[in-house]
Amino acid sequence: MMAHIFSFEWLHIRKSGAFWGTVIVLPLLIGFSLFLGSERINQQEETIAGIVAEETSFYDGMRTQLEAIERGDAEVDAWFQNPANPLVLGQFGQAGRHIFLQPKPLAPLAAGQLDILPYYGKVTLTTMEPLRDNALENPFMQVSGSFDFAFVLVWLVPLFIIVMGYNVISSERESGTYALLQSQPVSIRSILIQKMIFRFLLVFGIIILSLLVWSVLFGIDLFNIQGLQLIAAISLYAAFWFALCVLFNLFRTSSAVNAVGLTGLWVFFLLIIPSVISLIVTSLHPVPSRALWITEQRTIQQSVQAEGDAIFDTWVVDHPEEFVEGDTPQFYNTWIRRFVWAQATEEREREAERQFEEPRESQAQLASRLRVFSPPMTLQAWLEQKAGTDTDRLRSLENEMRAFQQEWQEFFLPRFQRLEFFTSDELADIPAPQ
Amino acid sequence: MNIYSIARNQLTQLVRDKVVASLGLLILLLLGVSIITGISYYSEMSEQHHQAEELARIQWEKQGDKNPHSAAHYGTFAFKPVTVLSVFEPGVDRYTGVSIFLEGHRQNFAAYSLAEDKDSSRRFAELTPAFIFAYLFPLFIILAGYRSITAEKESGMYRFLKSQGVSTGQLIAGKTFGLWAVILLIYIPFLLIGLIFLIITGAIVDSLAGFLFMGFVWLLYFGVVAHITITVSALAKSSGSSMVVLLSLWILSTLLVPRFITNVASGVHPVPNTSEFYQAVRTDLLEGIDGHNPYSEHSVAFRDSVLAAHGVDDVADLPFNFRGMMLQEGEEFEKRIYDHHFAKIDEIHRAQNRLFSISSFLSPTIAARMSSMAVAGTDMHAFNHFSAEAEAYRIELVRELNMDLKINAVGDRAAGYTAGADFFAQNIAFTYERPESVFVSSTQLMPLFISLLWFVASILILAVAARKKEEV
Numbered sequence: 001m002m003a004h005i006f007s008f009e010w011l012h013i014r015k016s017g018a019f020w021g022t023v024i025v026l027p028l029l030i031g032f033s034l035f036l037g038s039e040r041i042n043q044q045e046e047t048i049a050g051i052v053a054e055e056t057s058f059y060d061g062m063r064t065q066l067e068a069i070e071r072g073d074a075e076v077d078a079w080f081q082n083p084a085n086p087l088v089l090g091q092f093g094q095a096g097r098h099i100f101l102q103p104k105p106l107a108p109l110a111a112g113q114l115d116i117l118p119y120y121g122k123v124t125l126t127t128m129e130p131l132r133d134n135a136l137e138n139p140f141m142q143v144s145g146s147f148d149f150a151f152v153l154v155w156l157v158p159l160f161i162i163v164m165g166y167n168v169i170s171s172e173r174e175s176g177t178y179a180l181l182q183s184q185p186v187s188i189r190s191i192l193i194q195k196m197i198f199r200f201l202l203v204f205g206i207i208i209l210s211l212l213v214w215s216v217l218f219g220i221d222l223f224n225i226q227g228l229q230l231i232a233a234i235s236l237y238a239a240f241w242f243a244l245c246v247l248f249n250l251f252r253t254s255s256a257v258n259a260v261g262l263t264g265l266w267v268f269f270l271l272i273i274p275s276v277i278s279l280i281v282t283s284l285h286p287v288p289s290r291a292l293w294i295t296e297q298r299t300i301q302q303s304v305q306a307e308g309d310a311i312f313d314t315w316v317v318d319h320p321e322e323f324v325e326g327d328t329p330q331f332y333n334t335w336i337r338r339f340v341w342a343q344a345t346e347e348r349e350r351e352a353e354r355q356f357e358e359p360r361e362s363q364a365q366l367a368s369r370l371r372v373f374s375p376p377m378t379l380q381a382w383l384e385q386k387a388g389t390d391t392d393r394l395r396s397l398e399n400e401m402r403a404f405q406q407e408w409q410e411f412f413l414p415r416f417q418r419l420e421f422f423t424s425d426e427l428a429d430i431p432a433p434q
Numbered sequence: 435m436n437i438y439s440i441a442r443n444q445l446t447q448l449v450r451d452k453v454v455a456s457l458g459l460l461i462l463l464l465l466g467v468s469i470i471t472g473i474s475y476y477s478e479m480s481e482q483h484h485q486a487e488e489l490a491r492i493q494w495e496k497q498g499d500k501n502p503h504s505a506a507h508y509g510t511f512a513f514k515p516v517t518v519l520s521v522f523e524p525g526v527d528r529y530t531g532v533s534i535f536l537e538g539h540r541q542n543f544a545a546y547s548l549a550e551d552k553d554s555s556r557r558f559a560e561l562t563p564a565f566i567f568a569y570l571f572p573l574f575i576i577l578a579g580y581r582s583i584t585a586e587k588e589s590g591m592y593r594f595l596k597s598q599g600v601s602t603g604q605l606i607a608g609k610t611f612g613l614w615a616v617i618l619l620i621y622i623p624f625l626l627i628g629l630i631f632l633i634i635t636g637a638i639v640d641s642l643a644g645f646l647f648m649g650f651v652w653l654l655y656f657g658v659v660a661h662i663t664i665t666v667s668a669l670a671k672s673s674g675s676s677m678v679v680l681l682s683l684w685i686l687s688t689l690l691v692p693r694f695i696t697n698v699a700s701g702v703h704p705v706p707n708t709s710e711f712y713q714a715v716r717t718d719l720l721e722g723i724d725g726h727n728p729y730s731e732h733s734v735a736f737r738d739s740v741l742a743a744h745g746v747d748d749v750a751d752l753p754f755n756f757r758g759m760m761l762q763e764g765e766e767f768e769k770r771i772y773d774h775h776f777a778k779i780d781e782i783h784r785a786q787n788r789l790f791s792i793s794s795f796l797s798p799t800i801a802a803r804m805s806s807m808a809v810a811g812t813d814m815h816a817f818n819h820f821s822a823e824a825e826a827y828r829i830e831l832v833r834e835l836n837m838d839l840k841i842n843a844v845g846d847r848a849a850g851y852t853a854g855a856d857f858f859a860q861n862i863a864f865t866y867e868r869p870e871s872v873f874v875s876s877t878q879l880m881p882l883f884i885s886l887l888w889f890v891a892s893i894l895i896l897a898v899a900a901r902k903k904e905e906v
Binding site: 039134137145151155254263270274275288289298356376384 | 479482550551553694804
């Protein structure tokens, strides 16, 4: 019976404009979004490779120079040119390491928050600077958002499904063939379900087929467990919208009413619920102004400066083994203090930064709970998570940078504090992020 | 007379239609909520903004005795103004930084955008009047109007009306006016609420023109949607197909074209990434005077020329502090380099904006959005205006500092010269003033012009549809 209905459906549907529109437009949209996604990843990988190469050549250069000095082939005049000096290796100019959040395999599918939050930054002994690749971008781009696969899937696919499914039964009623259907030995309901399953398979097939073909073309690897999960998520999402279409076709409403109702639901899930959620979340957990934060930061820096001597003296008392007293070079006296002050500033700033972190985290938690009311939002969040472009992952950059900075400090600071310079062999041990 | 009766009948029908009425009420409700939350957000932000501004100035004045050039390195901040009209149209506001750090030797980017601190659900949709007008209101108009003509045909009323001597033109005109009436029924209360809000906040004088312009821009947009809706309804075979066509147009205009064109624009006119940009600046900076390095080739040449001009052999014999002079000379050179590179970025943004403008021939939404951002003072141009003012202030402040060093750090006072609180309190202060006119740049007129074109074109196609039907 099913085969029968399917073959009739096929004869029927291949005459419809909606079907051919879907067959032509949907693969093109998916292709374009994947093309942009793979371009984005290529660019990221290029940036990462370029920076890593620069970093390597800097430290290679330091090593060559140090070897030359050790052989007696070269000399340095000033302390800040000496490649054996921990400050030169860990703090100044090009010294330091970049920390990257490497793109995940599914990264081309969702740009997520990448246009707002940085995916890499630079760490030195005292600084952790997230680098915004796109600080010069036209902000109108961020307003309108990325044309990525997530957009096509979450926003547009439901509309194609609505166009394919809004009038499956209602059109039979309107064209007068409903009575004919009723005279069949099969119930209308079962015909409706099977017609919908057929259409679901068509749309699902178009999406999966074009996703796979374009992915192979653009070098996106989907033949793994993550690809399977993605396909499962797509089928669930498509099934959700087809189920809504079935629901509307069960009522004896006209095609036009169905179209209005289904579009209304689309608007409800994609525009109204998200805007209400963002309203609730930001009203319940407001984040204070960054304008004030900037002046606060400066107050903190000034307070550390004002208490500078006291802070340093306390530190010396607590860490006698980390300080060389007596006739030490000028740069040592300057920088040993700066490190202590930088640490004090950092601690106080982190404390003050909580006023942003806490509401931000509460916002995120509440939003993730409220998101269940909107399948599109849930899917979007899931896709971003799989792509590694969600807010949580991008924010983890800061923790990774902090963790690495600790490693960096543990390597360089004790040597600086004891005024022990490096030998060229030791340069091979300079920490690098995994 | 016929037109009036049809219009009145259409209005009555729509008001009685439960779906249309409840959707209209929903939109009014959303508008109300968005304005109320927008206001509280605005007042909080502007309060904090003022505090920050005051604090920054106090910090500048109380920075303690120091060499004026050290003060240039210490720097200060310019805070992006919070504009009242951003309650209605936040534009790019949330995506641009709230403050620019102003220091000697370099021009910085604005830092800390609001978007960085907000939850990402807002990227789906954010409840602001601009969002409601750009996305939801057109849907409401489509819903109210998609069957205005088709339903008459489907119910047989059409032929009846014809036999009564009603021409298609009259029918279409009547339906159009009826739809307009429904639109105004929602829009006028909104405008009144907006005006009351502006009066309460005391911002009416400065922002009335912008608000009225904005009101006008959205009205044009609604008109375009309404006229297209009636046209499609007149030409469609059935209500269902009218709905599908109108929805497709809506998707094209609000979702597809904007996302498509912005992503294409960044591919066609790419901006360099931040590190490339600074690399290019650094390379160029090597070509001129480094105010901090007296031994560089350019600095030596400059020193020699100054010594020659004053007929002395040693900088100590000059009647002014040479370091102050050289720092200022270096500053001006650095500014030229930065200006040059920022101008290139600006050119790229302009090229991208031109593409957006062109794409608004396909999407009236883009035209409306760009115009409303322009008149609300929340677009890229307004932000650039602020940045330019901040930069002008920075260079003037640094000049004051270097000049103080140059003029006063002479003779016995040269060694260990410091300026104190008196001097810093006298330094120029930054107060950003928005330009008097609604538009800060002539390029902002382009989208407004295209909005007008859309409006005229939509009336024309309506007229064509009316005539075409007449022939049948």
